[in-house]
Amino acid sequence: MDYIGEHLLPGKIGHLLIIISFVASILATFSYYKSFRSIEPNDQWKWKKLARSAFIIDAVSVFAVFILLYSLIANHRYEYTYVYKNSGNDLEPKYIFSSIWSASEGSFLLWTIWHAILGLVMMKTTKKWEGPAMMVLSFAQVCLATMMLGIYVFGIKIGSSPFSLFREQMPDLPLFGYADYVSRIADGNGLNVLLQNYWMVIHPPVLFLGFASTVVPFSFAIGGLMTKNYGEWTKQALPWALFSAAVLGVGVMMGAAWAYESLSFGGYWAWDPVENASLVPWLVLVAGIHTILIYKHTGRSLRSSFYLIILSFILVLYSTFLTRSGILGETSVHSFADLGMNAQLYLFLYVFFWLPAILSSIGAKNQIIGFLSALTFLLLTNYIHPAFSLISLIAAFGLLIVNLGKIIPARQKEEAGSSREFWMFIGSIILFISSLIIIGQTSLPVFNKIFGTKHAPAQDVEFSYNRILIFIAFIIGILTAITQYLKYKETSSSVFFKKIAIPFVVSLIASGFIFSFGHINYDKYGMGFLISIWMAVASSVFAIIANFSYIWLGVKGSLKLSGPSVAHVGFGMMLLGILISSSKKETLSFNTSGIFVNFGEGSKENSGENLTLVKGLKTDMGKYWVTYESDSMHPKKAQWYYKLKFESKDGKEGFTLMPNAFINYKGNQGLMANPDAKHYWDHDIFAYITALPDPEKNTDTSSFHNKMVKVGDSIFYSKGYLILENVKTTDSLPVELFGNNGKLYEARLKVHSKTNSIYTSFPKLALAKGAEISVPDTIMSESLVVQLNKFDGKTAEIGMKESTSVLQYITLKTYKFPFIIVLWLGTIIMAIGLVISIVRRLQVNKIAD
Amino acid sequence: MKKTQIVLLVLIIAAIAALISLMPKGGTDLMSSYETIASAKEKQGKFVHVVARLDxxxxxEYxxxxxxxxxxxxAVDSLGGTVKVVYKNAKPDNLEHSDRLVMKGKMQGDQFECNEILMKCPSKYTDDPKRIQQSLNNNTN
Structure with a gap:
């Protein structure tokens, strides 16, 4: 069939560019290999030139792919599946970017673009390391390009292209029986409403830059193995590792900020597998930075540096596998769905797991043995039992340990217990252990898959992490505080104690101050846990104060040397912010309303966290009075805004919150709520909608009951009574509207409810051009409709009905989060400290060259 | 690694392990289990995960x-077991449209008291043709 109105050219070009980038990155990998393996300098130069051109072609191609995809989404080309599924006509321009990285293909594209940019920078700056390091990076580019290839080889689909056509992916849909199907698709499926948030425009690029940049230190480490230059790579890797830690740390915390602002995880951190998977590479990377520093100053810990730097990149790949394979389906609501690419994702991880083990083997024979065992384990995993994947992992890492043990001999002399390197090393190990604890627990679904078991996560997932990590926080806090005061090799104890004494005493006073005025009494898990929180709070205060003092006591106020102290102050603040805000989070919307007494069973023992507000009714909510005043709709989307007025009971503060909700957005049944927050310097108040009336159930079945009354008479209804106060008659009315003898009656009724509220109601009756038109009045909070049927000058006929369908209400949750600002500030300060360190390290490297 | 390091590390790990063991255990075991409705009924009062769907x-009632x-x-599970579920929270709005529920909680008498419900909705990201068709019906003219 010839289809009308399709725009096939951009897609074809796009697909071609993906294939070009795939081929070009293969060529770059091979040429870079040749560039440092050739013996003749002339050959080396020729290969390097070829490799650079190939890499630049790869970089240009992936940029062009990005621009094409952007233009397809911006122009609503719904003949492409990716555009149809992830965007719609109502998208604001900034959310076109969110659309690009909302699904798996687009986020691989983002990743590969960052690799391309990092590669171009490395090409300019790495000099003699360009060959080996860029070879590894180009190889990573090959793997990423396969993820977007979307071609079939021997009937097996390799990758998933963002340019695949809708009608080719789902040829059976009846829609594609029409030649003009393109013009029939009026709108796209729309972007997931959770992602229609400004943090989702900025968080993914930063996080992916963090992910992508872990490949750089990894490339230097592998380059070191390949060129048998086992120590020097650390000098190149250090500034990049610092860069990666800064960007990844900020990226992860931006995700936390998004989770916080959208409350989709119930706070900024929920130990969700998706969050854990991005935190763990960061922890390992930070441990790696510290072991590299030990190596630079003392020549120790080189092997640990290899392990940790290699592992941080492999953990990035593992987290990619976890979040994209659909394996987390049962434990996380936030992972990507299975794209049928699991085998490919697993291979991506597998290749990089064995690569360091094979390349660290000495001699071609050993490398071939390593390669063959990798292959054997892969076949065993596939055909015999999935448990071999775990054995393979242990074997690969075991081989790396054995190989590095041969290459890098152990030091005979022990380091002194008073040396800085000793305690830094302990700190690195603690960080590493914490990452093992987190990733081990997160990998539960993977273990279930491997062993065919059916274990479920703990009852209280957050506490199952917190109860262990609280001690890690305590130890890390102390180590962060004291280690800078120690000297490499050996420290005289008198100097150490003299210097640390002041910060220690100040910290004790500051912690005492926090405990006496901060009211940290989080006793949900008993006294033991509360004491642990206090210990951790005190140790993080110590970390902040000790490192802050070190800027003067240690480096004499020198800005360029203060990087580590500043970063550690930031880290300490992050710990403190996490501890205080989590242990003092409050629910404000406890159902304390005087009107809605506990009806249902069970509501006594569990005062729920949801509160229902009836429109117009001032409701008691702990410290505040809250009124649901009005609502309004977004001009283009099915998104409703609810205006809530908060007044504190002491009359000192008043503010308005406008939480909103998407209702049945794009045919997605149900409600997607976005909170609104009032930010104070020391706490934030969040409100969000948890339930709304169901319009289907609200068909009005009740009818009016009529009563004849005179002025002063009262009428009873189920929740109180009304008194007719008077009826006002107007007869000088515009003739063109009311005709001759037109009359307008307006009754005034006082409504006395059982809850002692008093309302006034004004139903109207118009006599116009011989017709009687009744205008009823509704008292929302009493679900009461009042109508004036007849009036003869003395007696009025009043109609009344009580109907829940008139009741407009919302159900909401309100939270108070205190001192979250300490966490955000800490993140920024830590990033600043890392940047100062990068500048310092680049200067040191320059002088050494 | 040197002797002192090993000693120190073992000490730290032992200290953490000891402290963790002092933490309250009630319902905070590292793992729970997936159960069918029938097997959950036999484990009165024990925290479990039950995968079922809405009957x-x-x-x-809300x-x-x-x-x-x-x-x-x-709720009814794939083996045909049914149970009354009580969830003391706001009704998840897409409850009626979910095709699978992962419910976390415990049996109390003959009802299942649920702390948390994960809704497995027909995702907009899967290639389920029915779902795509439904979405297309909304968006075509």
Whole structure:
């Protein structure tokens, strides 16, 4: 069939560019290999030139792919599946970017673009390391390009292209029986409403830059193995590792900020597998930075540096596998769905797991043995039992340990217990252990898959992490505080104690101050846990104060040397912010309303966290009075805004919150709520909608009951009574509207409810051009409709009905989060400290060259 | 690694392990288990995960005006077991449209008291043709 109105050219070009980038990155990998393996300098130069051109072609191609995809989404080309599924006509321009990285293909594209940019920078700056390091990076580019290839080889689909056509992916849909199907698709499926948030425009690029940049230190480490230059790579890797830690740390915390602002995880951190998977590479990377520093100053810990730097990149790949394979389906609501690419994702991880083990083997024979065992384990995993994947992992890492043990001999002399390197090393190990604890627990679904078991996560997932990590926080806090005061090799104890004494005493006073005025009494898990929180709070205060003092006591106020102290102050603040805000989070919307007494069973023992507000009714909510005043709709989307007025009971503060909700957005049944927050310097108040009336159930079945009354008479209804106060008659009315003898009656009724509220109601009756038109009045909070049927000058006929369908209400949750600002500030300060360190390290490297 | 390091590390790990063991255990074991409705009924009062779906033939009881923190419905699993579920929280809005529920909680008498419900909705990201067709019906003219 010839289809009308399709725009096939951009897609074809796009697909071609993906294939070009795939081929070009293969060529770059091979040429870079040749560039440092050739013996003749002339050959080396020729290969390097070829490799650079190939890499630049790869970089240009992936940029062009990005621009094409952007233009397809911006122009609503719904003949492409990716555009149809992830965007719609109502998208604001900034959310076109969110659309690009909302699904798996687009986020691989983002990743590969960052690799391309990092590669171009490395090409300019790495000099003699360009060959080996860029070879590894180009190889990573090959793997990423396969993820977007979307071609079939021997009937097996390799990758998933963002340019695949809708009608080719789902040829059976009846829609594609029409030649003009393109013009029939009026709108796209729309972007997931959770992602229609400004943090989702900025968080993914930063996080992916963090992910992508872990490949750089990894490339230097592998380059070191390949060129048998086992120590020097650390000098190149250090500034990049610092860069990666800064960007990844900020990226992860931006995700936390998004989770916080959208409350989709119930706070900024929920130990969700998706969050854990991005935190763990960061922890390992930070441990790696510290072991590299030990190596630079003392020549120790080189092997640990290899392990940790290699592992941080492999953990990035593992987290990619976890979040994209659909394996987390049962434990996380936030992972990507299975794209049928699991085998490919697993291979991506597998290749990089064995690569360091094979390349660290000495001699071609050993490398071939390593390669063959990798292959054997892969076949065993596939055909015999999935448990071999775990054995393979242990074997690969075991081989790396054995190989590095041969290459890098152990030091005979022990380091002194008073040396800085000793305690830094302990700190690195603690960080590493914490990452093992987190990733081990997160990998539960993977273990279930491997062993065919059916274990479920703990009852209280957050506490199952917190109860262990609280001690890690305590130890890390102390180590962060004291280690800078120690000297490499050996420290005289008198100097150490003299210097640390002041910060220690100040910290004790500051912690005492926090405990006496901060009211940290989080006793949900008993006294033991509360004491642990206090210990951790005190140790993080110590970390902040000790490192802050070190800027003067240690480096004499020198800005360029203060990087580590500043970063550690930031880290300490992050710990403190996490501890205080989590242990003092409050629910404000406890159902304390005087009107809605506990009806249902069970509501006594569990005062729920949801509160229902009836429109117009001032409701008691702990410290505040809250009124649901009005609502309004977004001009283009099915998104409703609810205006809530908060007044504190002491009359000192008043503010308005406008939480909103998407209702049945794009045919997605149900409600997607976005909170609104009032930010104070020391706490934030969040409100969000948890339930709304169901319009289907609200068909009005009740009818009016009529009563004849005179002025002063009262009428009873189920929740109180009304008194007719008077009826006002107007007869000088515009003739063109009311005709001759037109009359307008307006009754005034006082409504006395059982809850002692008093309302006034004004139903109207118009006599116009011989017709009687009744205008009823509704008292929302009493679900009461009042109508004036007849009036003869003395007696009025009043109609009344009580109907829940008139009741407009919302159900909401309100939270108070205190001192979250300490966490955000800490993140920024830590990033600043890392940047100062990068500048310092680049200067040191320059002088050494 | 040197002797002192090993000693120190073992000490630290032992200290953490000892402290963790002092933490309250009640219901905070590292793992729980997936159960069917029938097997969950045998484990009264034990925290479990149950995978089931909403029985649409039975009424869903939720009235936000009376009590916004009380939801009750009937769940049925793939083996045909049914149970009344009580969830003391706001009704998840897409409950009626989910095709699978992962419910976390415990059996109390003959009802399942649920702390948390994960809704598995027909995702907009899967290539389920029915779902795509439905979305297309909304968006075509």
């Amino acid at each position: 649409k033939t039975k009424p869903v 009235d936000a005006v009376k009590n916004p923190n009380y939801l009750s419905f009937t």
